[in-house]
Amino acid sequence: MTDDNMPDLLRLDNQLCFALYSASNAIVRAYRPLLDKLDITYPQYLVLLVLWQQDEISLKQLGEQLFLDSGTLTPLLKRLESKGLIRRERNERDERLRVLKLTAEGNALKKLAANIPVQMRDQLRLSDTQLQLLKAHCELVQKQLHEQDDC
Incomplete structure (x- = not known):
């Protein structure tokens, strides 16, 4: 099928999904050099944004806010923990639940990240x-x- 015969609905440049996808990729690429200075990735930045807003939340609450499941979050949180930015602890009232807490280093990173939204x-x-x-x-x-x- 040639371009002349292709229905307009199937043209790549008419696709909302592609516009959103490419814009999202461009945004993440623009964040990369800013976050590299903090030695964190974009998904790690999103987790930290949530924790800077509300420290000591459950894994479930974090997943709901970021629209991510625990299978996606767990390796991400392990990396943040290995960097010394967060701690994963058991909930004092319910041992089955994990609570996420910022460390002093995680809190300190907030000041270094404060200008990122302005730069973006x-x-x-x-x-x-x-x-x-x-x-x-x-x-x-x-x-x-x-x-x-x-x-």
Whole structure:
């Protein structure tokens, strides 16, 4: 089938999924040099963002916030623990549950990471209004698809 015969719906440049995928990859690549300075990966940064907001949460709570399962989180958390940034402990009230806690080093990293959002905004060269709108649309897409998964 030639380009002339290909339905417009099947053109790569008409695909929302590809626009989101390529934008997501570009964002992660832009974060990489900033996070390399902190010796953490993008997924590790996301975990730390959650813990900087709310320390001492369960593995389940973390997974719900990041939309990740425990099989994905466990190796990620082990690496953060080996770097001395977090501790995984048993819940005092329920020994079956794991609680995640920042170490002093993990807390200290927050100050070093504080300027990353500003640096990313500067790289994107979008207005605050454009960024808020983009974020709101992404959240809406995620919400709609998550609701369909729950059906």
